[in-house]
Amino acid sequence: MDWSHFGTERPAYRPAVDPAAYFAAPSHEAARAALAAAFARRDPVALLDGAPGLGKSLVARKWLDDLMPDVPRVLVPSARAERPADLLQALLFDVGLPYQGLSEQELRLALTGHLLDAAADGYPTVAVIDEAQHLSLAALEELRLLSNLETRHGAALFAVLVAQPTLRAAFERPAYELIADRVGVRCALDPLAADESAAYLRHQVRAAGGDPARVLDPDAVDVLAGACAGVPRVLNRAAALAFELTAQAGGQVVEVEAALEALTQLGVAPADADVADDEGPADVLPLARAGKRKPAEPNERGAARAPKEKAGRKRSA
Numbered sequence: 001m002d003w004s005h006f007g008t009e010r011p012a013y014r015p016a017v018d019p020a021a022y023f024a025a026p027s028h029e030a031a032r033a034a035l036a037a038a039f040a041r042r043d044p045v046a047l048l049d050g051a052p053g054l055g056k057s058l059v060a061r062k063w064l065d066d067l068m069p070d071v072p073r074v075l076v077p078s079a080r081a082e083r084p085a086d087l088l089q090a091l092l093f094d095v096g097l098p099y100q101g102l103s104e105q106e107l108r109l110a111l112t113g114h115l116l117d118a119a120a121d122g123y124p125t126v127a128v129i130d131e132a133q134h135l136s137l138a139a140l141e142e143l144r145l146l147s148n149l150e151t152r153h154g155a156a157l158f159a160v161l162v163a164q165p166t167l168r169a170a171f172e173r174p175a176y177e178l179i180a181d182r183v184g185v186r187c188a189l190d191p192l193a194a195d196e197s198a199a200y201l202r203h204q205v206r207a208a209g210g211d212p213a214r215v216l217d218p219d220a221v222d223v224l225a226g227a228c229a230g231v232p233r234v235l236n237r238a239a240a241l242a243f244e245l246t247a248q249a250g251g252q253v254v255e256v257e258a259a260l261e262a263l264t265q266l267g268v269a270p271a272d273a274d275v276a277d278d279e280g281p282a283d284v285l286p287l288a289r290a291g292k293r294k295p296a297e298p299n300e301r302g303a304a305r306a307p308k309e310k311a312g313r314k315r316s317a
Contacts, residue, residue: 022058026190031188042158045161045183055189060162073126190230
């Protein structure tokens with residue numbers, strides 16, 4: 001689809017992690033602040049977790065990009081390590097050092113030397129390890145040992161474990177006690193509230209160089225925000241499809257019909273199915289207009305329509 005049709009410079013809703021389109025939701029900002037504080041304290045390990053699709057990778061990348069340029073860093077985008085050697089190879093690969101044909105001890109010594117040398121200027125190497133729930137206990141133990149490395153400036157490694165909540169649960173088991181004790185901060189992302197979801201949808205258009213007031217009908221925004229359970233990944237998919245359907249129909253403004261059609265095609269139940277009135281031509285989006293729907297029950301994602309005012313929520317720290 002040609003997004004210039006809607007006056008944007010690029011797609012407004014993309015699956016790729018894009019720090020330039022970061023939306024400063026409260027729990028996301030709280031997580032960034034917690035990571036910054038842990039780094040300033042020189043904590044050895046931090047945990048950032050949350051359900052799939054909430055933006056954990058984006059928060060970690062945004063925080064990483066905002067670090068001073070002279071802070072050494074490593075990014076492991078998909079951590080799958082059964083053996084300690086697997087983790088050591090992934091880290092060495094990202095820093096551009098040889099990682100093949102070496103024994104586990106040779107890998108360990110190579111990485112140890114690199115971390116100590118990099119920390120000589122005063123900053124530990126920041127290692128963001130995404131999908132960290134896939135790290136075995138042996139790999140996590142290797143990470144704990146690496147986090148023990150110190151120079152006269154302090155720790156040589158600051159590891160950020162980006163994971164699903166299963167890793168936090170694992171840390172409660174006795175076998176994980178040693179690595180759990182090294183975790184200085186545990187921060188979790190919350191789903192967006194309904195008003196945050198609406199602001200998120202508009203923000204993405206704005207970040208792409210467009211004007212949300214010109215291309216997003218407010219009722220369509222409410223439909224999408226109410227149905228997607230506050231999950232940015234689902235909001236992205238639904239909004240992108242609604243724009244595509246609108247373009248196919250020759251429209252220039254995403255309206256309720258397109259939003260409902262997109263939700264239908266994605267299998268997401270609208271939070272309030274009665275928002276589809278008799279507006280608009282019946283032949284534009286036939287599936288969305290195919291008869292009046294009965295009021296939807298809250299779906300398995302908990303996507304009951306939220307009130308306009310943001311409800312208070314607990315946040316983990």
